[in-house]
Amino acid sequence: MRIVLLGPPGAGKGSLAGLIRGMTGIAHISTGDMLREEMKKASPLGKEIRGFVEKGALVPDDVVTRLVEEKVSHDPGLDKGYMLDGFPRTVKQAQDLDAMLTRAKKPLDFALYMRADPDVILTRLTGRRVCKACGALYHLKNKPPKTQDVCDLCGGQVTRRSDDHEDTIRRRMDVYAISTKPIIDYYARQKKLKEVDGNAKTTDVRNHLISLLNDDKSDQDQKPRRD
Ligand code: ADP
Ligand code: ZN
Numbered sequence: 001m002r003i004v005l006l007g008p009p010g011a012g013k014g015s016l017a018g019l020i021r022g023m024t025g026i027a028h029i030s031t032g033d034m035l036r037e038e039m040k041k042a043s044p045l046g047k048e049i050r051g052f053v054e055k056g057a058l059v060p061d062d063v064v065t066r067l068v069e070e071k072v073s074h075d076p077g078l079d080k081g082y083m084l085d086g087f088p089r090t091v092k093q094a095q096d097l098d099a100m101l102t103r104a105k106k107p108l109d110f111a112l113y114m115r116a117d118p119d120v121i122l123t124r125l126t127g128r129r130v131c132k133a134c135g136a137l138y139h140l141k142n143k144p145p146k147t148q149d150v151c152d153l154c155g156g157q158v159t160r161r162s163d164d165h166e167d168t169i170r171r172r173m174d175v176y177a178i179s180t181k182p183i184i185d186y187y188a189r190q191k192k193l194k195e196v197d198g199n200a201k202t203t204d205v206r207n208h209l210i211s212l213l214n215d216d217k218s219d220q221d222q223k224p225r226r227d
Contacts, residue, residue: 001026001081001216002106004088004097006184007114009172010121010128011198012205014137016114017085019206023213027078031086033135034067035059054162056171058179061092069100083112089180094187110216111187116198118173125169131156 001024005013017028035053038046045063052059068087072078088094101107127140133156138145145151149158163172187193194216196208 002083002101002108003081004084004108004111004187005086005114006111006180006187007198008116008118008121008176008180009169010125011114011116012124013085013114015202016112016196016198016205016209017083019202019209020083020213023209024081026080027075027082029068029071029082029084029087031064031068031084031089034071035064038067054168056163056168056175058089058175061090061096064089065093065096065100068097072100073104081109088183091182091186094183108192110192110194111183112212113184113187113193113195114198115195120199121173122166122169125164126166128161128164129158130161131158133157 003020003026005016007013014030017030020026021028035049039050039053040046049059049063064087068084072082084097088097098108124139127142129138129140129145130136131138131151131154134151134154136151136153137143138151138158145158150156151158163169184193194212196205196212198205200208
């Protein structure tokens with residue numbers, strides 16, 4: 001199964017990805033994580049990327065698409081499929097992804113859109129904290145670590161992401177509305193769009209997801225008969 005996860009920053013795509021991985025075993029590829037890895041290296045590319053990310057702007061399409069193509073076409077761990085999180089973020093990226101996957105004869109199965117309200121997003125992102133060592137996610141109010149600033153899972157330092165400050169968050173929400181939202185129509189036109197509610201509780205999201213994934217499976221089971 002190959003899918004893309006869509007939705008505004010802070011909709012909960014990371015948690016959604018965790019649920020899907022638990023249910024299907026497919027790999028989670030986050031371009032945000034890949035870019036932050038590059039930034040850590042302090043290479044010329046890493047520095048260039050940092051300039052965009054810390055402003056809340058998009059990294060240029062060709063840079064991100066190249067990273068994704070390298071990952072998707074060379075990683076043997078992706079045999080069972082994967083979900084792309086944070087990519088595509090522009091219609092150009094969506095078109096290039098389609099072209100790349102068509103060439104490889106491994107098209108996307110569907111796009112999963114997680115809807116969320118702006119006030120929910122702002123609360124989530126201003127309170128979001130992340131473990132520097134293992135990437136575990138926390139929230140100051142809803143899910144604080146047991147010991148302040150210390151990761152429950154690995155003992156690593158829990159910090160705020162450099163782009164999770166209110167002005168940058170607002171900028172990212174604007175960028176999303178202008179550049180990323182049109183992608184939803186792009187996949188709707190291809191009849192590949194499915195939707196989950198990002199405002200809902202985890203248990204509800206989980207149940208909805210189970211029925212979505214089962215529907216998709218029965219679609220695929222029926223295909224030979226329809227042909
Ligand atoms: P969030 O979903 O919380 O906004 P991500 O971790 O997905 O955060 O992305 C963080 C930042 O990385 C984005 O604000 C952007 O600067 C950059 N980025 C991630 N994915 C892409 C992409 N596909 N195209 C351009 N920039 C990207
Ligand atoms: Zn940790």
